[in-house]
Amino acid sequence: MVILTDKINPTKIPTPKNCSCWTFPLLINRNPKFSVTQMSDLLNKILVICILSANLLAYGAPPQDRLTSKDSSSNLSSYTLIEKEFNYLAPESGNVYLVWQIEGIELSELLTLNDHSKLTDGLLYTPMQASEEGFKVKLKVPATTHINYDFWSTKNKQGHYIDHWDLKSRGRQLVTDDTPIIKQAHYVAMQTKSASRLISKGWLLLAFLMVLYFLWYVLQKRRVEILKSPTPFESILFIGLSLLLLLALARSEILGLNPTNYLNNPKLIIDLVRGSFSDFTFVATITLIFGLATLLTNPIKIKNSLRLIFIILAVGVTIAAFVNITNIILLGKPFTYQWLYYSDFLGSDEAKTAFKENISVGIVLNLIAYGVSLLLLARLLYIAYQLLKSKKHVKYTIFSFLGLGLISLVWFASETQVSWSKGQSQNAITAFVQSMFTANSKASFFTLDLTTEEEAFDPAKSTLLEKPRISNEHGVKNVVVIVLESAGAEYFDAYGGRFGLSPNLNKYAEQALIFDQMYAHSPATNFSLVSMLASMYPDLSFKSITQEHPEINHPTMSSRLKEEGYRTSFFTSADLRFQNCDTYLAHRGFDLVEDFSKITCEDHFQLADTSYKEGNGINDLCLADRFSTWIDEDPNQNFFSMLWTVQGHYPYFFEDEEQDFGVSNLSFNRYLNCLKRNDELVGAVMQFLEDKGLASSTLVVVTGDHGEAFGQHSQYGHGTGIYEENLKVPLYLINHTLFNGERIKDIAGMKDLATTVLPMLGMAVPEIWQGRNLLSSTSNEAYFFAPWSDYLFGYRNGDLKYIFNETENTVQVYNLKNDPKELHNLYHNEMEAAIIKARSKVASWVQFQDKFMTDLLQADQ
Structure with missing residues (x-):
């Protein structure tokens, strides 16, 4: 939406899986006299847990790794049931869920015993009731079983929305009696979507490794034996091994794997190996190249130079790996050449702002600490190797087991099914280099040579x-x-x-013209805002018109109606500060522009995280009241008003008791309640118009700015894809004197709204507008664009929809008539002629729109 920042994403709502309450045994031999064998054993154990130790503080136990589901087919009839009370002393919380499970018991059986609980992603969510002391709830649970539990706060005491999992208060307990479990809440600063837990913990890993190295230094002083310095080849080999371990550490956060759980769940190690194949290939390649080069050259200066170059390269790769964590969080994949090429990313104001927000002296120092840790860890690995090497029987035994274990690990990993995207498992360096080779001019819609047969693009x-x-x-x-x-x-x-969300829209359906194929051109509110008002495709850039050029001189629906003597208003229940939307609207001919901060409403929503200054809103129904008072000020003058809701945006603000729509995802259920609230708004506006005798003379347009995904195509929210769930929205034109419930199969877009409305009012359409009149023409084409994850371009012609992923150079083709949910990609090599034609269509659109925007902005200067 325009209006609430998309920094917050539905994937932030944790869906804990495969976790258990963990322990972290300290594997230290307390014998004051160390033999070589004991020393090697100690160092091996230390090197195994050093990464885990860093993650212990870096991760704690993240939500997705807290509880371990061990459901079986156990029958509750064989257990004695106990009513167990939970008391959560949380003075700063306003709404709390107990999230729990019983080991060895089918959750569906527990669900039948505990009213108001909901089964979501393998865990039970039970709302806790507020009490004088805090929050409490009673559960019916089987005796002699273990219960795993956690506390999830969704609102603070002021009613502002939060998303806080109390990691310190979670627990695991054997149920033996009905003694209440009492927990004190622990509050910590919220992590934002762009925050990496590891990137700020470089100092911790470095400090830990320095302690280990100091211990070794002290201990080896007591021994006569002095280890020799590594050769250039050995240095490269052990730096390569150290690099692989640090890349695995960074990859663990990207994949959502908590290394502190590896001891309890060894399968996580297999998952990590599977996700690190790209890293392993890259590290093995550069290590092999530099290692062989040192063996094949004789002058020691060249060997040392190669070693130095490799050290610099390895440190750079290490830093890139940890920076890549933030890239994955923000972009969904490593940074690529296409981001530079298509969006002028490094030169945009948003890029500069993003850089400033995600970099600091502390971050730089932590990245340097990771680089130093790389070299220190390599030294410790070399020491461990030398200790093992001195005892041949130990060396051969351990190396044999390690070799066999590694082969087995790789084999099991190769057979593992993965749930993460390609971008999450790509090595950052290889992804960028590969993108440079694939992003050639022939793959670029902006520079693709158009055939002479291709007709000039007509928007x-x-x-x-x-x-x-x-x-x-x-x-x-x-x-x-x-x-x-x-x-x-x-x-x-x-x-x-x-879900039965639309009783009011259903009521007025017989007075409406309904468009079955209405699309946003891009899945972002501020892009749709410009398309609706200004009748134009969005700027094909990462940049936003409202952010970069809010004062642009371009006619809009509101400015044209204002020129014709209309009263004009824009009311939104959201926060218009997002990407300068308030400034943009101030130049669009509106007499009055009001957002949540100016509209009187009892129900105010606010995100507790103050870093999101635009995270505010009010009850959408208050828009109907504000609209009605505005009309009453001068009911006889012609009017144009735009009402824009907020509750459908994450975190799906909803203050009343929610209706249960029978979906497994709590966030999705709240979203559906918000959509039903929006339907109530439509009903309230229509009722007001009828009461005032304005229904016959007023056209009511109901649409959406974009869609919202809840797991379709493994995505949540709206900005990451251009599938139907991201782009397709409802469109109702309601007026009982004009329409009788007709359904239109034409393909329509946001740019067509203004060019449809003005002719209905007998007004001329500005020549610069790009839309068509939906009431006097038909079309079977549409174009789409999204730059926020991959660079995506889409084209629909009839039933066929093409999605071109220019970041990955892939193509998807769907027949929406036979496959409306886009589940079966029809692309194959025999379609090459059709793909070339579709690419030419998209290139024609892209180049036209790129020139259109360039000329428009230059004329505005």
């Missing part, structure tokens, strides 16, 4: 209807546009939704 291309869908004789003179935040079409009743 308003369509076929005129023989007879317009409405006559020119009508009394409609007013317009209300209601934009529902993050409103995916698939959830609404008229579009196949199964």
Whole structure:
């Protein structure tokens, strides 16, 4: 949405899996006299746990790794049930869930015993009731079993939304009696979406390794034996091994694996190895190249030079690996050449802001600490090797087991099914280098040579209807546009939704013209805002018009109506400070622009995390009250008003008791409640217009700014893809004198709204606009774009939809008639001619729009 920052993402709502309460045994031999064998054993153990130790403080126990599901087919009838009370002393919380499970018991059986609980992603969520002391709840649980539990606060005492998992208060306990479990809440600063737990812990790893090295230094002083210095080849070999371990550490956070759980769940090690194949290949390659080079050259100066170059390279790769954690969090994959090429990323104001927000002196020092740790760890590995080497029987035995173990580990890892994306497992360096080779001019829509047969792109291309869908004789003179935040079409009743969210829209469906194929051109609110008002495709850039050029001189629906003497207003329940939307709207001909901060409303929402200054909102129903008072100020003058909701945006603000829609995801259930609230807003606006006698003279447009995903195509939210769930929105044109419940199969877009509304009011459309009139023309084409994860371009022609991923150079083709959920990619080599034609269509659009925006901005200067 325009309005709430997309820094927060639905994937932040934790879905804990495969976790257990862990212990961290200290593997230190306390014997004051160390033999070589004991020393080698100690160092091996230390080297195994050094990475775990760093992660212990870096990770704690993240939400996704807290509880271990051990469901079986156990029957509760064989257990004695106990009513167990939980008391959570949480003075700063306003809403708390107990998240729990019983080891060895089917969760579905426990669900039947405990009312109001919900089974989500393998865990039970039970709301706790507020009490004088804090929060409490009673559970019916089987005796002599172990219960794992955690506490999730979703609101603070002021009612502001938070997403806090109390890692220190979680626990595991054997249920023997009904003695209450009492826990004191622990509050810590919230982590933001862009925060890496590891990137700020370089100092911890370095300090730990320095302590180990100091211990070795002290101990070896007591021994006569002095270890020889490593040769250049040995240095490269052990730095390479050290590099691989540190890359595995960084990869563990990217994959969401907590190394502190490896001892309890060895399968996590297999998952980590599987996810580190790209890192292993890269490290093995550069180590082999430099290692062989030192063996094949004779002058010691060249050998030492090669060693120095490798050290510099390895330190750089280490730093890149930890920086890549933030890249994955923000972009979904390593930084690539395409980000530079397509979006001018490094030169944009947003890039500079993002750089400043994610870099500091502390971060730089921690990255340097990781580089030093690389060399120190390599030295410790070399020491361990020398100690083993001095005892041949120990050396051969351990090396044999290590070799066999490594082969087995790689084999099991290769057979492991993974749930993460390719971007999460790509090595940062190879991904960037590979992108440089694949991002050639022929792959770029901006520079692709267009064939002479390709007709010039026409943004308003369509076929005129023989007879317009409405006559020119009508009394409609007013317009209300209601934009529902993050409103995916698939959830609404008229579009196949199964949740009964739209009783009011259903009521007015017989007075409406409903478009079955309405699309946002890009899955972002501020992009859709510009497309709706200014009748134009979005700027094909990472940059936003509202952020970069809020004062742009371009006619909009509101400015044209203002010129014709209309009263104009824009009311939103959200925060218009996001990406300068307030400044942009101030130049669009609105008499009045008000957001949450100016509209009187009892229900105020706010994110507790103060780093999100735009994280505010009010009850969407308050828009109806504000709209009605505005109309009453001058009910006889023609008016245009735009109402934009907020509750459909994450974290899905909802203050009332939620209706249970029978979905497993709590966040999804809250979202559905918000969409039903939006339907109530539509009903309230329509009722007001009817009561005031304005229903006949007012066109009410109801649409969404973009969709919202809840697990489809393994994505959540809206900005990361251009699938149907990201882009397809409802579109209702409601007026009982004009429409009778017709359904239109045409493909429509945001840019077409203004060019449809103005002709209905008898007004000319500005020549610079790019939309078509939905009531007098038809079209079977649409174009899409998204730059926030991969660089994605889309094209729909009839039933076929093409998705071009220019970051990965992949193509997806779907037949939306036969496969509306886009589950079966039809792309194959025999489609090459069709793909070339589709690429040419997209390139024609991209190059036209790129020139259009360049000319528009230059003319504005």
